[in-house]
Each structure stands twice: as C-alpha cells, then as structure tokens.
Amino acid sequence: MKKTTLLLLVVSFMVACSSVKKTQQAINTGNYDEAINLSIEKLRKDKYKEKNQPYVVMLSDAFSKVTERDLDRISFLEKERNPENLESIYRLYQQLNNRQERIKPLLPLTDASTGKNVAFNLANYDDDLIDVKEDLSEYLYNNALDLLERKNTNKYDYREVFNNLQYLDKINPNYKDVRTLLDEVHFKGTDFVYVTVKNQTRQIIPRRLEQDLLAMDTYGLNDFWTVFHAQKDRNIKYDFNLELNLRRIDISPERINEKEIIKEKQIKDGFKYLLDNKGNVKKDSLGNDIKVDKFKTVRCRVYQFTQQKSSAITGVVKYIDNNSRQLLESFPIQSEFVFEHSYANYDGDRRALNSALSDLIELREVRFPSNEQMVFDTGTDLKEKLKYIITRNKFRN
Structure with missing residues (x-):
C-alpha cells in the first residue's frame, strides 16, 4: 500500500514538473497565449495550492510580454495609416481585452516567494475598440x-x-x-443558371417527363451562390445555360419468354411399422409399436413466362457561358429502364414446388406499359443522372 502511494506521489510530481516546464517553454518561444491558457487552467482549479504557485509568476510574465507585443504591433499599424490595417488593429484590441477578462476572475494573485500581490497592468480598451x-x-x-x-x-x-x-x-x-x-x-x-430540355429525337416525349426533368426544386442543387431556374425570369441576366439535349429514344418490342421447369420432391405419405428380421413389429422401450414415416416422390412441370419491354434515352448535357457564348463542357448521358414481369402455370403435383415457384403460379399476365409510360419511367433514372452530372461539375462557386 505504501509503495502504491509513493508511486502515485512520484507520478503526480513528474506530471506537475512537466506542465510547469511546458508553460515556461511556451513563454521562452514567444507562445504567450499558450502559456496564459495553461496557467489559467491550473489556477482556476486552485490558485492557493502550493504546486500551482509557479503559474502565478508565469501568468504575469506571459501577460506582460504579450500585451507589450500587441500594443507595439498596433502602434506600427497605426503609423502606416493604411485603412486595410483597421481590421487587424480591431482584432488586436479584442485580444487585449479578452485576455484581461479571462484573468480578472482570478485576481488577486499572490507571489508565494514574496507574499505580495502580483501586479497586472490592466487597461480599459473600450474607447479604442469603439473608435x-x-x-x-x-x-x-x-x-x-x-x-x-x-x-x-x-x-x-x-x-x-x-x-x-x-x-x-x-x-x-x-x-x-x-x-x-x-x-x-x-x-x-450569384450565378443564375437557366435549364432547358431540347428534344432532338424526332419523337414526342411525354409532357410530364419534361416537367419532371425541369422541376429543379426537387434536385436540391441550389446553393448560396448558384441558383437554377427552369422558368426564365425577365429581371435576371442568366450567367449560364444548362441544356439537356435528348438525341435518341429506343423502345423494344413487347416480348414474352417461356421456360419449362420440372421439379421433383419427396414428401411424407403416411407411416408404416418398423419390422425386425422375422417380420414382427418392433417395440420401443415402453412396449409401443415403432412407426416410421413413408415417403413418395411427387413431380410437377412449371411453365414460367416472363414479360419484357425496355427503353433507353441517350443525349448530352451542355454547359454554356452566356457572357462569352462558349460551350464550357459537354457530358454524354444515357438512361435505361426495363419492364419485367414473371408468372407461371403448372401441371402435376404442386407440392413439389419451392416457395418461389409457388408464388409465381399465383400471378397472372399483366398489361404491358405504354410507350409513353416507358419513356417516363426511363426519365426517372435520367433525372438522377442529370443531378449527378450537375453536382459533380458545379459552376463557379
């Protein structure tokens, strides 16, 4: 127990010495604010504690030196008579004032070696700050x-x-x-960007697709210095145009693919008595007849049908600088959508099927989506890709 207590005292002493050394080193290297921060931290806990007394002298020393340095700097900046120095002067006065306000709650502080209060030459910087x-x-x-x-x-x-x-x-x-x-x-x-969709496919695109692509408020693209508009405001001179040029729309024919699947499975089919070598029914330890499950193989033929239809839209995204009327960037864009629906019929014993096939035979053929719906559904993915391109290739910020 004594050894543990001694060890703790040694460790505590070493930590204290290390902290004092670190604070003095900060003063010696001109890092006065670091020394002030370390000293205030220690003295806030207990300014009367014996091992904290070195921080009283170091706080006074660091405060005196940093105050002199800041005031000298202010004097130099004021002599230059450059209005661009005003912000630096203002910040220096703030630093001077803030340091004092942090030290004031600790006062008075006593130098243990002399028993006298340590003098901190505090000044009132209010008028300087206001001016x-x-x-x-x-x-x-x-x-x-x-x-x-x-x-x-x-x-x-x-x-x-x-x-x-x-x-x-x-x-x-x-x-x-x-x-x-x-x-x-x-x-x-602010950079204002006017967004347009140009249909160069020679096909009619759904009106709601164009409206959805131009619903810029749903993209979440606006930031503090960049605003996107799909409707032109006559009071705004647009810095950039963003054009989504749709070049091609492809829609596949409607297809139904058929696949035949045969499934077999052993299922429980009653029971039978377990016989010994002499043909007698075996008994368990309680004298009861021993029964075992009987199994049989069932078979089912499944006819799986898959309806498919696909569509694709290709185009290019252009960034145009309206001031220079130059094309800044262009990015290819492509989107695809596949409609797929499966259902099935069967012939045989349904018990041979797994759950996935059992679910399929509950479904029926559905109506294929119209070409217009296919193009619109393709546009949903196109919108996400357009957002990605814009996000990755921001305008000036």
Missing part, C-alpha cells in the same frame, strides 16, 4: 459602395464584399443600410 470599430465600419461600408458603382466588377468581387459586409454586420449590427446592401451584393454575386 477602431467605427473607422473599420466606415471603411468596409464605403468599400462596398465603391464596388457597387464600379463597372466590370466580377462575381468574385461581390462575394468578397459580401463577406466583408457580413463581418461588418457582426461587429456593428444594423450599421446604416448594410443589410439592404447585403441583399444587393448577394444577388449580384
């Missing part, structure tokens, strides 16, 4: 307005400005008309 936030908000807002007035702005520019405006709305909610600008910039940064 920089206002300057940054104005910069981001004016930058968005300049972009909207500029000619030949591309989609990616609008998307970048959208992200900046979102950030502005986060740090300064309801600033001027930012939320209205967000809607405008989002609209201008």
Whole structure:
C-alpha cells in the first residue's frame, strides 16, 4: 500500500514538473497565449495550492510580454495609416481585452516567494475598440459602395464584399443600410443558371417527363451562390445555360419468354411399422409399436413466362457561358429502364414446388406499359443522372 502511494506521489510530481516546464517553454518561444491558457487552467482549479504557485509568476510574465507585443504591433499599424490595417488593429484590441477578462476572475494573485500581490497592468480598451470599430465600419461600408458603382466588377468581387459586409454586420449590427446592401451584393454575386430540355429525337416525349426533368426544386442543387431556374425570369441576366439535349429514344418490342421447369420432391405419405428380421413389429422401450414415416416422390412441370419491354434515352448535357457564348463542357448521358414481369402455370403435383415457384403460379399476365409510360419511367433514372452530372461539375462557386 505504501509503495502504491509513493508511486502515485512520484507520478503526480513528474506530471506537475512537466506542465510547469511546458508553460515556461511556451513563454521562452514567444507562445504567450499558450502559456496564459495553461496557467489559467491550473489556477482556476486552485490558485492557493502550493504546486500551482509557479503559474502565478508565469501568468504575469506571459501577460506582460504579450500585451507589450500587441500594443507595439498596433502602434506600427497605426503609423502606416493604411485603412486595410483597421481590421487587424480591431482584432488586436479584442485580444487585449479578452485576455484581461479571462484573468480578472482570478485576481488577486499572490507571489508565494514574496507574499505580495502580483501586479497586472490592466487597461480599459473600450474607447479604442469603439473608435477602431467605427473607422473599420466606415471603411468596409464605403468599400462596398465603391464596388457597387464600379463597372466590370466580377462575381468574385461581390462575394468578397459580401463577406466583408457580413463581418461588418457582426461587429456593428444594423450599421446604416448594410443589410439592404447585403441583399444587393448577394444577388449580384450569384450565378443564375437557366435549364432547358431540347428534344432532338424526332419523337414526342411525354409532357410530364419534361416537367419532371425541369422541376429543379426537387434536385436540391441550389446553393448560396448558384441558383437554377427552369422558368426564365425577365429581371435576371442568366450567367449560364444548362441544356439537356435528348438525341435518341429506343423502345423494344413487347416480348414474352417461356421456360419449362420440372421439379421433383419427396414428401411424407403416411407411416408404416418398423419390422425386425422375422417380420414382427418392433417395440420401443415402453412396449409401443415403432412407426416410421413413408415417403413418395411427387413431380410437377412449371411453365414460367416472363414479360419484357425496355427503353433507353441517350443525349448530352451542355454547359454554356452566356457572357462569352462558349460551350464550357459537354457530358454524354444515357438512361435505361426495363419492364419485367414473371408468372407461371403448372401441371402435376404442386407440392413439389419451392416457395418461389409457388408464388409465381399465383400471378397472372399483366398489361404491358405504354410507350409513353416507358419513356417516363426511363426519365426517372435520367433525372438522377442529370443531378449527378450537375453536382459533380458545379459552376463557379
């Protein structure tokens, strides 16, 4: 028991030394925030514990050094007088403030070697944060307005400005008309795709198939920066066209194939008495006559009929850039559908059949689907393949 206790004390001491060493190493290498995080974690548990006292000094040291570093960086960025530095300055002030807020609940902290409270030079950064936030908000807002007035702005520019405006709305909610600008910039940064189906098969395709193929809301393809329309909106300039060109439709003749199957099976057919070598009925241990099952072979001939009809649609999917009027990509697309129905008749003893054949003889011939229905059913698979092509080959994002 004593050995176990001693071992636990040794392990605990080694872990504590390792943690102190890790924290000091973070300070020595300039990873001040890591050192602060490790120190705060230990002191939160018990800031009066003797083995946690080294973290008091290390926390003070790391905090002092990282504060000096951040303030020096702010001073340098401010001297550059570059408005693009405003966001970095704002984030640095946030870091300074957040560190203090994490340390405040632990104060006061005492240096065990001197018995005195350790000084943390805390500052109030509220005014600095408010001033920089206002300057940054104005910069981001004016930058968005300049972009909207500029000619030949591309989609990616609008998307970048959208992200900046979102950030502005986060740090300064309801600033001027930012939320209205967000809607405008989002609209201008969105790729609009007009989807059409062109029948080049010289055959009439079902109207409901075309409607189903163009039901873009059922594809789940729209994302934040890409919207697909099957109905043209006159107020929108479409960036791309997506054309599904149907080139060929093949429908096979209706066929019924026949197959003959013969099944045999031994089935139980009563019983008989078990006889010994002398022809006498054998008895069991209780004196009862011993009976054994009798079997006989039954046979059944099955005539299986399979109705078949198939259809196939082939075509090509084209991506067209409406600005350059160039074909960007084209992908072949093909879909097949097979109608198949089996049923059966029989002659003989049905008991010879397995369950699968027994089920078949319960079925009857059905009416073949019409050509229109076949084409529509083929289109269901075609829709999934079209969705796959679009998903795998997204427009600009």
